Amino acid sequence: MRKTTIKDVAKKAEVSVATVSRTLNDPDSVKKSTREKVLDTVEKMEYDPNPVAKALRLNKVNSIGLIVPNITNTSMAEIIRGAHEELGDHGYNTVLFNSGEDFRREEHFCEIIQNTMVDGVIFVTGTGATPPVEMLSSDLAACLINRKSELEYVDQVMADEEEGMKLLTYHFNRMGHKRIGFITGNQQTSATKNKLKGYKNFFENNELEFNNEYVVSGNWTIEGAFLAMKELLGLKEKPTAVIIGTDTMALGALSAIRDSGLSIPEDIAISGFDNSPSSEYYTPPLTTLKYPNYKLGKLSARSILNRLENPDREKKNINIPLDIMIRKSCGYRIGFDQNR
Template identity: 30%
Template sequence: MIKKTVAAGPSTLLDVAREAGVSPSTVSRILNGTARVSDDKRQAVMKAIARTNFAPNLMAQGLKKGRTHTIGIIVQDISSPFFDETLHGIDDGLKGTGYASVIVTGHWSALEEADRIRLLLARKVDGIVLLSGNLPDDELLHFATQRPIVVTGRALDASNALGFTMDNEHGAWLAVRHLIELGHRRIAFVAGPPSHADASARLRGYRKALEDAGIAVDPALVVEGNFHENSGLIAINHLFETRQEFTAVFAANDQSAYGVRLALYRKGVRVPEDVSLVGFDDLPGSSFTTPPLTTVRQPLYEIGLTAITALLRLINGDRVPTRVPPVELVVRETTRPH
């Protein structure tokens, strides 16, 4: 005789309660964090959950609390390794929280950022992280009246919104001072887009380091870029075409520095024997360039982790100061004394 096997259905809250020897309401309160029980009883419930393979219905729990357990993340360029490392920090910060992320792109456009925020709000996300961007503070604060928002790249402190920034001006100052201490005086700068706050701050740091050393700023050595690799290549070609003399290049970000390195290579200029090179960001690939790139390290992973931690605390009504490690100069092999 063949015995017919019926597949068991998913375990329930009641199954967990029976296994742990407690009431279903106790299991429920332990799961949502409101129970005041002994450690022994809590451990018994957690072991019962593991034995029964119970999976809490996050959607049902969210509906009771008016939450969807989703977080909206707005990046500016999904293909950029800068945002990739920051998203890694956000992803790690969400592990074990029951939250999932919805990632959209703003393309450095205030109009697109506002549109994406409206889209995320329509999807009932519990909060939003805006990574950099150009949306004005007053518009951000308006959206924050509907859902908590954390933004990077600017200082912001309101009832339902937090923002923090890195000291880009100081980071650029560190990079240029390093080159000056190596004896360089003709230091070219591949800048970022002037509408970008970080780019403007790095330009200020470049100028300040030169001025502090008593070196006149030569506008002909400053070439506007766009934070992408191609702008570094174009900038070096422009400097050669206009016959500018320089012994070092400071690029406003590592991606631009990669383009600078390629342009110098194509022109037979050795790095660092002929020209020293410094970037900004310390992207994961910068320690593997040829030669490894001297750069200003932004704690990209920590920025993402800090942003998502701050947002989850805002969602739960908890406000704490946001702190990330400062920028620092990482000296590798693309700089040498002049």
């Protein structure tokens, strides 16, 4: 049984195809009586306009590609949720691509996205390199999350990681810490580079000595952070506070500290980065930075939709500030001004 087409409906309702089309797309342009007749047969015959034919005619498929480095990551999930929701609210579908932090696959996706049915792309890269947006056909709307692009027609929305990292170091410093360690994610990624920039900048601005030994990569894994923390604890002058690049890695770091018989925050003060849903339930509860993932997704989607409506508007560049989330792991003392 073939699907019913607009022709079938037209024949059954004894009108022209044009009338059926107009009834569906611009109801006011057709007299009430015919409109009802048409709508009736549409219902009866269970007619659904073929989306592909429609897309071909209108040169618009009503879906947006979303390239992410790693769905498994909870922050990424929030980005996806935000983007998907906003897109869905405006009748767009989300076509997901998971690059797995692999630059080759990012390139690959950029290649095949040409041959795939999307009106635009939201790009979240994990790799250090700026995504190969230049490869994209220029009639595709594009928006980068947490990444810059030289291209005039590519929008970008970013979380201000550098500023956030300054916030964190500043907080620790105000609490009297001088030796502040930093367990990074993969050092190739811009997420890490941004944070590092904020970290270094803080030392420079305060004319404190910057010690490179205190920066060690946890490579974005719990195990890696465990090892990294062990390394920091092995230094002759251990740091008294450590900032860990992600909340997930913080789990490994906490475990390493306990493993060494030290206690948190008395011996070592800790902060994470992300405010993942479970960080509040770590032992001890984790001081961290609220990463606006959902908002990032939402705003990037909005940006894409906006550009689709207005292809020639100027480049948009949104920057979202991060808030510090103070919990027990950083060792606040009662009476200390933590503006809570």
